[in-house]
Amino acid sequence: MSTLAANAPGAAGGGLSDVAASEATLRRFLHGLPGVDQVGLESRAATLGTRSIKTTAKAFAIDLAISMIDLTTLEGADTAGKVRSLCAKGLHPDPTDRSVPQVAAICVYPDMVATAKEALRGSGVQVASVATAFPSGRAGLPVKLADTAEAVAAGADEIDMVIDRGAFLSGRYLEVFETIKAVKAACERPDGTSAHLKVIFETGELQTYDNVRRASWLAMIAGADFIKTSTGKVAVNATQPVTLLMLEAVRDFRAATGVQVGVKPAGGIRTTKDAMKYLVMVNETLGDDWLSPHWFRFGASSLLNDLLMQRQKLSTGRYSGPDYVTVD
Amino acid sequence: MSETATRIDIFKTYKLYVGGKFPRSESGRVYEVTDTKGQWLANAPLGTRKDARDAVVAARAAVKGWSGTTAYNRGQVLYRVAEMLQGRREQFAAEVAAAEGVGAKRAAALVDAAVDRWVWYAGWTDKVAQVAGGANPVAGPFFNLSVPEPTGVVGVLAPRAGQGFSLLGLVSVVAPAIATGNTVVVAAAERAPLPALSLGEVLATSDLPGGVVNLLSGRTADIAPTLASHQDVNALDLAGAIDPEGPGAAAALEAAAADTLKRVVRPAADPSAEDWTAAPGTGRLLSFLETKTVWHPMGI
Numbered sequence: 001m002s003t004l005a006a007n008a009p010g011a012a013g014g015g016l017s018d019v020a021a022s023e024a025t026l027r028r029f030l031h032g033l034p035g036v037d038q039v040g041l042e043s044r045a046a047t048l049g050t051r052s053i054k055t056t057a058k059a060f061a062i063d064l065a066i067s068m069i070d071l072t073t074l075e076g077a078d079t080a081g082k083v084r085s086l087c088a089k090g091l092h093p094d095p096t097d098r099s100v101p102q103v104a105a106i107c108v109y110p111d112m113v114a115t116a117k118e119a120l121r122g123s124g125v126q127v128a129s130v131a132t133a134f135p136s137g138r139a140g141l142p143v144k145l146a147d148t149a150e151a152v153a154a155g156a157d158e159i160d161m162v163i164d165r166g167a168f169l170s171g172r173y174l175e176v177f178e179t180i181k182a183v184k185a186a187c188e189r190p191d192g193t194s195a196h197l198k199v200i201f202e203t204g205e206l207q208t209y210d211n212v213r214r215a216s217w218l219a220m221i222a223g224a225d226f227i228k229t230s231t232g233k234v235a236v237n238a239t240q241p242v243t244l245l246m247l248e249a250v251r252d253f254r255a256a257t258g259v260q261v262g263v264k265p266a267g268g269i270r271t272t273k274d275a276m277k278y279l280v281m282v283n284e285t286l287g288d289d290w291l292s293p294h295w296f297r298f299g300a301s302s303l304l305n306d307l308l309m310q311r312q313k314l315s316t317g318r319y320s321g322p323d324y325v326t327v328d
Numbered sequence: 329m330s331e332t333a334t335r336i337d338i339f340k341t342y343k344l345y346v347g348g349k350f351p352r353s354e355s356g357r358v359y360e361v362t363d364t365k366g367q368w369l370a371n372a373p374l375g376t377r378k379d380a381r382d383a384v385v386a387a388r389a390a391v392k393g394w395s396g397t398t399a400y401n402r403g404q405v406l407y408r409v410a411e412m413l414q415g416r417r418e419q420f421a422a423e424v425a426a427a428e429g430v431g432a433k434r435a436a437a438l439v440d441a442a443v444d445r446w447v448w449y450a451g452w453t454d455k456v457a458q459v460a461g462g463a464n465p466v467a468g469p470f471f472n473l474s475v476p477e478p479t480g481v482v483g484v485l486a487p488r489a490g491q492g493f494s495l496l497g498l499v500s501v502v503a504p505a506i507a508t509g510n511t512v513v514v515a516a517a518e519r520a521p522l523p524a525l526s527l528g529e530v531l532a533t534s535d536l537p538g539g540v541v542n543l544l545s546g547r548t549a550d551i552a553p554t555l556a557s558h559q560d561v562n563a564l565d566l567a568g569a570i571d572p573e574g575p576g577a578a579a580a581l582e583a584a585a586a587d588t589l590k591r592v593v594r595p596a597a598d599p600s601a602e603d604w605t606a607a608p609g610t611g612r613l614l615s616f617l618e619t620k621t622v623w624h625p626m627g628i
Contacts, residue, residue, distance in 0.1 A: 318587075319381050321388070321560025 016221050016257060023174040030173055030218060036209035036245060045240040048284055049277040055314075058276070062311050063101050065275040065303075066093060068293045070128055070264065072107040072301050073328075074135075074232065080115045083108055087119035089326055094308050097315070103304065104293040105158060109134075110147060113154035128158035128198070132183060135202070135231035137162035141179060148186040151195075158196040159187050162231060163215065165205045173218060180222035198226035198264055204236030212242055216249035226262040232299065237267025240277060247285040260289070266299025272310040275303060301328060342372050342521075344379060344545065345528025347386030348538015353546065354378045361522055364429030372521045375546030380513065380554040383542035387481045387511040388560055390539030395478045395509035399454035406450035406507060409534040414443045416530060420495055420523060427494040427520035438492040441605055442499045449503035452613055456508055460614055469626040476617040478509035479591055480562035483555030485548060485576075486524060488517040488568040490602030495523040497604040501567050504612035506540055513542045513561070515552055517568055521545035549576040556584035563591035563616050571599070591616060 019029045053061055071090045073082060083106075090103040105126035106116050116127045129151035133139035139147075148159055161183050167175045180199060187195040199219040203212050219227050227246055229238040243265040250261045265278060275298060282290050290296050305325040312320040342361075343350040353373035361372045394402075413420065417439050425435035460476040482505045487497035494517060505512050516524035528543045544551055548568065553575045555561050564585045569578035578595050585592050593615050596602045 318557040318559060319384065319554065321384075321558070324559055 019221055020174065020177050023172075026173045026177060026218075027171065030214040033210075033213055033217060036213055038209055041209060041245060042241045045244045045281065048244070048281050049240060051277075051280045053276050053280070059311075059314050061276050061279050062272060062307050062314070064291070065272070065279060065298065066307050066311075067101040067104060068297050069103040069304055069307075070105045070107045070266070070297045070299050071103045071304060072232070072266075072299055074107070074109060074130060078109060078112060080112070083112045083115045084119045086328070087116055087125070089304070089328075090125050091120070091123050093304055094311070094325070097311075100308070100311065104297055107160065107299065110151035110154065110156070113151050113156045117155035126157040126196075127155060128160055129154075129156035130160045130162075130200075130231075132161040132179075134160070134162050134200075135233040137164045137202075138166070141182060144179065145182055145186045148183050152187055152189060156195055158198060158226075159183070160198045160200055160228060162200045162202060163219070165202055168211070168215060168218075169205075169207070173214075177218055177222045180219055180224060184223045196225045197223070198228045198262075199224040200228045200231055200266075202231055202234060203229045203238075203242045204234045209241070209245055212245050213249055216246050217253065220250070220253045220259070220261050224261060226264050226297070228264040228266055228297075228299065230265075230267040230299075232267030238265035238269060238299075240281065243278060244281050244285065247281060247290075250290075251286055260295065262295040262297065263290070264297040264299055269298055269300050270302050271306050272303075275300075275307065340370060342370055342525040342545070343528075344373050344375055344383075345525065345532065345541070345543040346379065346383045346539075347389070347542065348532060350528065350532070351379075351382075354382065359546070361519070363426040369426055370522060372525060372545040375515075375544035375551055377550055377554045379544055379546070380515075380551045381558070383513040383544055384481060384483075384555070384558055384560055386539040387513050387542055390511045390537055391478070391480055393537055394506070394511055394540045397509075399457065399509075402507065402509065403450045403453035405535045406446055406453065406503065409531060409536065410443050410446035410450065412530045412534045413439075413446060413527075416526075417443075420526065423523045423526060424492075424495050427517075427523055428492070438496050438605070441492065442496040445496065445499045445608070446503055448608070449507040449613070452504075452610075453507045456610075456613055456617075459610065460617055461619065464621070466623075471624040471626055472621065473624070474619050474621045476508065476614075477620050479616040479618055480510060481560060482510045482512045482563045482565060482616050483552075483558070483561045484512050484514045484565045485552055485555075485568035485595075486514055486516050487599065487602065487604065488519065488548075489600035490596075490604055492604040493517065493602070494520045495527065497567070497602075498524050498527065500604050500608050501565050501612065502541060504608070505565065505616050506536075507613060508617055510563070510616050511540045511542075513555060514544065515548055515555065515568070516543055516545045518546070518548045547576075549574055552576040552581055553584060556581040556590070557587065559588050561588075561590060563593075565593045565612070565615070566595045567593070567599070569595050571595075 020026050090106050094100040105128045107128040108116050110129045113129045131148040131151050132144035184197050201215045254260050308325050309320040355376045357374040358371035359374045361369045420439045421436040461474045464472040466472040487493040531541050566578045570576035582592050
């Protein structure tokens with residue numbers, strides 16, 4: 001099924017390093033990617049959404065989904081107290097049931113990283129920080145790098161950067177490529193390790209599926225560890241077709257280069273049903289290799305409460321209600 | 329041979345009324361509804377536990393808006409329901425006659441009584457606070473005020489027996505709950521759900537916000553235990569509980585409701601002897617209220 005890999009110019013050479021040699025080669029490569037069949041993509045995503053997941057499979061999916069959540073608070077009104085309470089929730093999502101797994105990460109603004117890091121010390125829950133003038137990405141490169149470096153220095157385990165959609169849409173691919181590379185370099189810590197880099201495309205602003213495919217390859221060639229759909233700050237957030245397209249891109253990228261990249265849909269995923277549709281898509285498109293918090297994440301906040309209510313329903317047989325989960 | 333045009337009747341598709349919309353059952357299934365002589369009338373949607381869950385979500389979402397409207401405004405909306413019901417007397421009279429096996433004249437009188445009952449409860453909306461609350465005398469320079477507030481989401485098992493149960497009885501259990509600002513999820517009488525489902529069409533055109541009243545038809549033995557054990561339902565009116573055994577029986581439901589400390593209104597000792605045409609009194613009106621008491625300094 002990896003038609004892309006066969007078509008990818010770099011595939012024959014066994015690597016894609018020469019693709020970004022110049023603006024022209026990069027453009028030739030990205031525009032040489034096969035076009036997306038919109039009708040086929042949307043109907044495939046819709047078909048995968050019709051699977052019925054019940055009983056033990058549902059219980060497994062709920063726990064897996066909880067462990068994949070990047071529990072997020074990205075509000076102007078965030079306080080240290082709010083971040084600490086969110087961290088407490090991430091550690092023990094349901095205080096009445098200690099069998100509930102931890103979430104994967106807590107996602108905050110850079111100035112809250114130290115607070116979150118302190119609250120999560122020794123737990124294994126990661127601290128993710130948005131950076132590079134999130135959510136618009138409208139700032140000069142030095143500002144973006146300083147933003148990133150500050151978050152990494154404060155102890156962020158993962159950096160969620162946004163691409164400059166303006167540059168991407170006007171065709172300045174090399175500029176976007178170089179920015180990602182520079183941010184990736186800024187993710188390095190003094191001890192030689194590196195914070196994980198997630199690259200946000202804001203697919204709601206990319207206009208076409210073809211652009212999403214191009215952005216995915218661009219980010220992966222530039223060294224992204226994760227590709228992420230949205231900031232959650234615009235009208236259109238993660239959709240199933242867009243996520244399916246990105247899942248196919250990481251599959252084809254691994255086939256072409258052997259490098260595995262993670263995927264994170266974010267924004268607008270609020271119900272257990274939605275989350276399970278995404279898990280089905282991952283399983284059907286990528287298989288077991290990606291079905292872990294290491295390779296697939298949900299950027300969400302209200303999703304966790306719905307997962308907990310469904311979990312309570314499965315274990316007690318009674319429908320739960322919002323009175324029995326925390327108010328965020 | 330004269331040409332006579334024979335017209336084929338259009339059968340009505342009865343649907344649930346949930347969140348201001350008319351969905352089919354989540355299961356996609358229906359069941360046959362007959363009149364008291366066993367003649368087929370229509371297919372009603374077979375509401376399931378999931379429909380009940382969806383209805384509770386809709387009812388919960390409507391609590392904030394409905395309990396926040398002024399009592400005066402709620403009275404106007406209830407009066408509007410009476411107006412809309414009045415305009416469809418004939419349809420309801422026919423449905424009540426089929427559901428209860430009474431004559432056309434008696435059925436029309438029952439529908440009129442149902443209209444009057446809406447008006448009666450419309451009048452109560454801005455008076456109940458004076459009856460259930462008030463200023464308490466205290467030994468100090470304070471005002472001490474008790475104010476009744478709605479309980480929240482009320483699960484209602486509509487009456488399934490008694491004089492005038494199918495429409496008048498239904499109105500007599502739904503109207504008092506919503507008059508005080510609660511929202512309801514109603515399990516319609518299993519064998520006679522058609523007047524209830526048609527009432528949904530009246531409510532949908534009566535300025536009543538979606539989700540305030542949610543009407544489900546289907547097996548009471550399925551829907552009632554779901555409502556009784558649901559942690560997001562605050563009170564339960566068991567007027568139409570099945571007696572004496574089985575999952576829909578009043579005692580079993582009351583036990584399930586006790587787990588989450590729901591308020592429960594028990595059914596009459598003999599539901600089939602109940603006369604819904606009798607003056608309703610304020611019992612049900614006062615059943616789904618929580619009293620909030622506040623102290624306020626009197627000033628100098």
